[in-house]
Amino acid sequence: MQHYLSLKDIDSLPQWVEEAKSLKADPRQHKYLGQGKTICLLFFNNSLRTRLSTQKAAMNLGMEVIVMNFGSEGWALEYEDGTVMDQGTSEHIKEAAQVVAQYADIVAIRAFASLTDKKKDEAEVVMNGFKKYAGIPVVNMESSVGHPLQALADAITLSEQNTKKRPKVVLSWAPHPKALPHAVANSFVEMMKLQDADFVITHPKGYDLNPRLTKGIEVEYDQEKALEGADFVYVKNWSSYDDYGKVLSLDGNWTMTKKKLANAKFMHCLPVRRNIVVADEVLDSEDSLVIEQANNRTYSAQIVLKKLLESIK
Numbered sequence: 001m002q003h004y005l006s007l008k009d010i011d012s013l014p015q016w017v018e019e020a021k022s023l024k025a026d027p028r029q030h031k032y033l034g035q036g037k038t039i040c041l042l043f044f045n046n047s048l049r050t051r052l053s054t055q056k057a058a059m060n061l062g063m064e065v066i067v068m069n070f071g072s073e074g075w076a077l078e079y080e081d082g083t084v085m086d087q088g089t090s091e092h093i094k095e096a097a098q099v100v101a102q103y104a105d106i107v108a109i110r111a112f113a114s115l116t117d118k119k120k121d122e123a124e125v126v127m128n129g130f131k132k133y134a135g136i137p138v139v140n141m142e143s144s145v146g147h148p149l150q151a152l153a154d155a156i157t158l159s160e161q162n163t164k165k166r167p168k169v170v171l172s173w174a175p176h177p178k179a180l181p182h183a184v185a186n187s188f189v190e191m192m193k194l195q196d197a198d199f200v201i202t203h204p205k206g207y208d209l210n211p212r213l214t215k216g217i218e219v220e221y222d223q224e225k226a227l228e229g230a231d232f233v234y235v236k237n238w239s240s241y242d243d244y245g246k247v248l249s250l251d252g253n254w255t256m257t258k259k260k261l262a263n264a265k266f267m268h269c270l271p272v273r274r275n276i277v278v279a280d281e282v283l284d285s286e287d288s289l290v291i292e293q294a295n296n297r298t299y300s301a302q303i304v305l306k307k308l309l310e311s312i313k
């Protein structure tokens with residue numbers, strides 16, 4: 001594996017999940033693998049879990065870690081070729097990516113969608129720019145269209161918690177006052193396509209995800225109907241994909257409650273707005289898996305870094 005940019009970079013999800021669970025049981029078992037190697041974490045956007053869990057994963061493997069809040073502290077980057085740079089951008093991705101590679105063996109990047117320009121967002125200019133020019137492995141810590149470290153952690157959590165041969169898993173939209181990207185939902189869908197599960201997506205009309213991604217998956221616009229018999233309910237807000245980046249509904253009837261959850265386990269990637277996305281009674285109950293999902297972020301990052309270190313040794 002050269003890069004970890006999406007779930008497509010995983011050759012066998014079940015094997016990776018089992019390996020991640022083994023790392024979780026003994027996190028320091030490969031503590032010399034990353035000795036003498038440095039990872040650089042570049043954040044164009046805020047983070048709690050991704051930042052700390054990826055650092056922790058790298059430290060468990062004996063790596064050195066450099067972190068930069070590039071979005072607030074770095075030079076504004078230019079991504080277009082041949083631009084006369086007389087406007088707001090100060091440095092071209094060609095130099096910036098090659099410079100980072102002078103200091104690090106792996107670069108991990110967080111760069112969210114703008115939600116204003118679908119074409120540009122889907123071109124993944126930041127991630128692909130580093131991939132093209134850095135010449136070192138690139139890890140996606142949430143890009144415009146995907147959050148594969150989160151989805152891998154969610155696969156680990158499902159594997160640990162599931163007791164059925166074929167569980168029912170529901171991805172349910174929830175209201176949110178701000179326009180949020182599609183990355184988490186997209187990668188969760190991609191991950192669920194690799195699972196033996198009865199998978200249903202539910203959201204109000206106007207919130208369909210990218211149809212190229214959801215092709216063949218059941219979409220049920222009636223949330224109550226979708227939740228019937230669910231074993232796991234993954235709740236997430238996203239803005240409209242068709243009316244790109246717009247908030248079309250703040251309908252509180254979509255907030256997840258204990259009554260709606262019934263006997264299912266609750267999942268969310270965090271951060272979450274209490275009593276907007278989900279009621280306190282759910283988050284504070286034993287049916288909430290959110291802290292275990294956050295815990296598993298370390299082992300999803302660790303299995304990815306381990307595979308990359310093995311490939312560059």
Ligand code: CP
Nearest residue numbers: 047048049050269270
């Ligand atoms: N779930 C997740 O990626 O959390 P952060 O945005 O805090 O990193």
